């Protein structure tokens with residue numbers, strides 16, 4: 001079933017962030033409901049910030065006239081374009097195919113990312129404040145999630161983090177509370 005609403009995509013916004021805002025904006029009663037609307041099933045866990053999977057499920061539920069295709073989401077809302085220069089064509093196709101499957105663990109293994117990075121959410125307080133001023137809400141930028149990035153490329157300030165419990169269905173998100181009580185990443 002097509003969804004009647006999808007959030008406006010902000011520059012460099014992660015798919016994780018879009019799904020969180022979808023849940024918030026639609027006033028959904030439960031995460032199971034939101035996942036069911038977006039993915040077609042209720043049990044979604046370990047949603048990757050870097051290389052999310054099941055992108056095909058989301059894109060086929062978005063009305064085609066909005067132009068938000070699998071390719072569009074992979075290019076604009078994942079870390080794929082940042083790693084693409086280091087992949088040969090065959091490997092890049094393989095990763096893209098996996099992002100349109102349910103094999104999340106396989107991507108992390110293939111990319112060698114499993115042991116290098118935790119799953120916490122990284123954000124810049126200054127960016128988040130600007131976003132609140134500009135858009136009335138904040139969002140999670142993919143540039144801040146890149147391994148090894150400790151400071152915001154725009155502001156030069158240390159990134160803060162929000163701890164995530166990936167086994168839970170609920171997605172943690174940047175709130176005004178986090179801006180007042182930042183934890184250095």
Ligand SMILES: [Zn+2]
Nearest residue numbers: 124127152155
């Ligand atoms: Zn910043």
